[in-house]
Amino acid sequence: MEELLELKTLLTQGNVSDALVLVEEMTEMSKDDKINKISSYAKILLLHLIKRQVEKRTTRSWDLSIENSVDEIQKTNRRRKAGGTYLSSEELREALMDSYRIALAKASAEAFEGRYSSKELAQMIDFDRLITDALDLIKTY
Template sequence: MEELLELKGFLLSGNIADALLLVEEMTEMSKDDKLNKIFSFSIILLLHLIKQKAESRSTRSWEISIFNSVKQIQRTNKRRKAKGTYLTLEELRETLEDAYESGLRQAALEAFEGKYEADELAAMVDQNKIIDQAIALISGDEA
């Protein structure tokens, strides 16, 4: 809200250069917020995909978490007015790769009742396949 008042002040005083700089900064802040949300939902998505693969089973709760995470990633990544997405598939893959370790550590606490450390759980699953599955779900290529 403070930024909007500052922007109004710049425009009313005719200071277009500072107004444009502030608009650029606000745009970047908005995009950062969206990227942080996508990252957070990616961790939840990966956590449940890792547990499914490691334990060779699923629960309704995990499936709902996967569904909700995918929906939130899709929704957050979608540009409503300009169309398209904030992240390309390549950037989305990079985000998932970045979130993977956090998802793995969380999965280690939950899978097999916390019996395995993250590195032991990592040996039970294929990171690339998990990320490919996540990409497929987010892009709508998999049910």
């Protein structure tokens, strides 16, 4: 809110160059917020996709969590008025890849009743397929 008031002041003073700098900063802040929110849901999505992949089974709870995470990622990424998305497919891929380590750590505590370390569980995962499956779900739902 503070930034909007500053922007209004800059514009009323005719200081367009500083106003444009502030608009750029606000745009970056907004995108960072979107990335953080998407990353939070990406961790949950990957957690359940990892468990599904390594345990070769699923549960209704996992399926609902996957569906909810995908829905929230899509909702957060959708530009409502301008159309399109905030993050491109490549940026979504990066967000998923950045979220993998945390999702893997959580999955190692849950999959197979916590018998495997993150490193051991990672050896059971087809990483490329995992990321592709996550992206496909995000694009499809």
